[in-house]
Amino acid sequence: MLYTKRIDTITWNDIDDFCRQGNAENTYLDYKQDFPSHLERTISAMANTLGGIVLIGVEEDDAKKPKLPLIGIENQRGLSEKVQSIILSNVTPPVFPEIAVCNNDAQDRSIIVIRIPQSHQSPHAIANNSAVYLRTAEMNKPEELATLDQISWLFDHRARSITLRNNLLQCAHNRYLAFYYRILNSVRTTADISFYQNGFLTLTACPTFPAHEFKNPSELAQIYKRISVDDYYRTTEKFPPRDRLSETGRGSLVQDGIVFASYVGNERNFHTEMNSKGLYFYRQPISRDNVNINGLSHTFLLGTEVFARIDEFIDSAYKFFQDLGFWGFINFTVSLTDIHDLGFWLNWLQSDFYDSPRGLSPDDEVNVENTILVSSLEEEKDRLLFESMQKLCWTFDIEFSPDFVAPLYKKLGKVLHEKSEL
Numbered sequence: 001m002l003y004t005k006r007i008d009t010i011t012w013n014d015i016d017d018f019c020r021q022g023n024a025e026n027t028y029l030d031y032k033q034d035f036p037s038h039l040e041r042t043i044s045a046m047a048n049t050l051g052g053i054v055l056i057g058v059e060e061d062d063a064k065k066p067k068l069p070l071i072g073i074e075n076q077r078g079l080s081e082k083v084q085s086i087i088l089s090n091v092t093p094p095v096f097p098e099i100a101v102c103n104n105d106a107q108d109r110s111i112i113v114i115r116i117p118q119s120h121q122s123p124h125a126i127a128n129n130s131a132v133y134l135r136t137a138e139m140n141k142p143e144e145l146a147t148l149d150q151i152s153w154l155f156d157h158r159a160r161s162i163t164l165r166n167n168l169l170q171c172a173h174n175r176y177l178a179f180y181y182r183i184l185n186s187v188r189t190t191a192d193i194s195f196y197q198n199g200f201l202t203l204t205a206c207p208t209f210p211a212h213e214f215k216n217p218s219e220l221a222q223i224y225k226r227i228s229v230d231d232y233y234r235t236t237e238k239f240p241p242r243d244r245l246s247e248t249g250r251g252s253l254v255q256d257g258i259v260f261a262s263y264v265g266n267e268r269n270f271h272t273e274m275n276s277k278g279l280y281f282y283r284q285p286i287s288r289d290n291v292n293i294n295g296l297s298h299t300f301l302l303g304t305e306v307f308a309r310i311d312e313f314i315d316s317a318y319k320f321f322q323d324l325g326f327w328g329f330i331n332f333t334v335s336l337t338d339i340h341d342l343g344f345w346l347n348w349l350q351s352d353f354y355d356s357p358r359g360l361s362p363d364d365e366v367n368v369e370n371t372i373l374v375s376s377l378e379e380e381k382d383r384l385l386f387e388s389m390q391k392l393c394w395t396f397d398i399e400f401s402p403d404f405v406a407p408l409y410k411k412l413g414k415v416l417h418e419k420s421e422l
Contacts, residue, residue, distance in 0.1 A: 003115075003325060007098040007113070014102070015070065019070060022065050023065070024063060024064045025065075025142065027049065027135050028050060030042055030046075030053070030054045031055050031066055032056045032057070033058070033060075034057070035082070040086055043095055043116055044124040045135040045143040047119035047124050048133065051115075051117045054112075055111060055114075057109070058070060058072075070111065072109030072111045075103055079101045079110060083114060090127075092125050093121050094124075095116060097117070098113075099114055119329075120158075120329050123151055132145070158209060165206055165209075165210050168210065168279045172204075172281040172283075175254065175273060176273075179259060180269060199286050200337045201284055201306055201336055202282070202333075203309065203313040204280065204331070205320070205331070206280070206330060207277070207329070210279070213256075213277055214326060217255070220258045220275075226319060227317075227323060228316065232308060232312070235264055239313070240260055240272035241260065241262040241264070241270040241272070256276045256277070257273055257276050257279070258273070259273050278330075286301050286336070287299050287301050302347055303347060318374065321374040322374070327374045330372060331371055332369070332371075332372055332377075332384065333367060333370075334392070335366065335368070336366050336395070339363070339366070342360070342361060343359065344358060344359055345357075346358065346393070346400075357398045359393075360396060363395055368387070368392065370384060385405075
């Protein structure tokens with residue numbers, strides 16, 4: 001719970017429940033009875049390695065397990081600021097962990113939760129930028145001074161993870177094509193279906209530095225219902241769409257994940273992949289033809305559907321990473337490809353085509369990428385949605401305004417997130 005729950009909702013009781021499980025200190029977890037003399041060393045070491053949680057106000061026993069009942073530290077003003085000051089004064093480049101100060105019922109004792117993500121800016125140094133620490137699995141020596149070889153490995157490890165992430169994305173694109181043709185073969189005897197060959201929307205979310213497997217393919221097959229959200233665009237009942245290539249609709253297992261392939265109507269196919277290493281991938285053609293302009297039929301990308309898919313994907317991805325138990329940095333991307341000379345139509349504003357913003361793209365693709373903490377996806381959702389739509393629209397010589405968002409939500413029965421600043 002402490003690893004995945006939104007930081008501002010963690011309570012003293014949550015920490016008490018966690019400690020009663022008897023979790024011993026490890027690479028990802030450290031207990032501190034009070035503010036230690038070298039808190040920056042623990043924080044930078046975790047950021048340099050795999051991330052983790054530090055609990056200040058929890059005493060450990062000889063087995064490095066928490067002592068109960070919890071005592072905490074004296075509740076004072078500025079505890080969160082004290083942690084931030086230690087980091088900013090001692091860690092280069094600075095680390096920006098999530099911090100929660102949780103008080104007991106009497107409001108006189110506190111426990112500080114410091115949740116450090118695996119950093120995408122490592123190595124982080126301390127001691128006037130002269131020492132780099134790594135987190136170890138040794139109980140008596142949880143941090144060790146990194147050697148030059150280890151620092152080199154740290155850079156190399158990040159590079160290998162980036163290569164892995166790119167390979168996962170390429171494999172997902174290749175599988176899209178494989179399942180696309182499988183869908184064509186499955187429906188060819190019953191209908192004349194010809195899917196669009198251009199104007200593709202691709203949405204991806206993946207750990208910035210993927211490394212280990214979170215769940216095997218069979219386990220991933222069980223999480224679909226837990227991460228689905230209502231499809232308010234009403235193409236299907238739920239997003240991501242249900243699989244239509246298997247009798248059970250549970251998806252198709254592949255060597256490192258699961259694929260959901262589907263189609264609706266005569267021109268729309270949908271592809272979702274969940275990978276064991278944390279990639280969440282979605283792709284569909286987003287173009288529609290038969291838009292009549294001066295008696296001629298044109299093909300346009302519908303802004304309404306692009307908007308809805310990004311919105312739904314963010315909600316579903318947040319559930320996906322919670323289910324995996326991953327709360328670090330992810331790369332969130334929105335792409336439109338094969339769009340040269342295709343129009344983009346913000347068709348939710350008025351029913352009349354000529355009164356709605358629209359334009360053509362001189363480019364063949366546009367990509368919007370953000371690096372964000374999973375725990376920030378919910379709170380930052382509206383910003384991600386707006387900034388993604390804004391850049392997509394610029395590609396088509398359209399100025400996207402925050403004023404466009406509310407009418408779309410109203411039309412589709414949605415409301416803005418309560419923390420939205422749009």
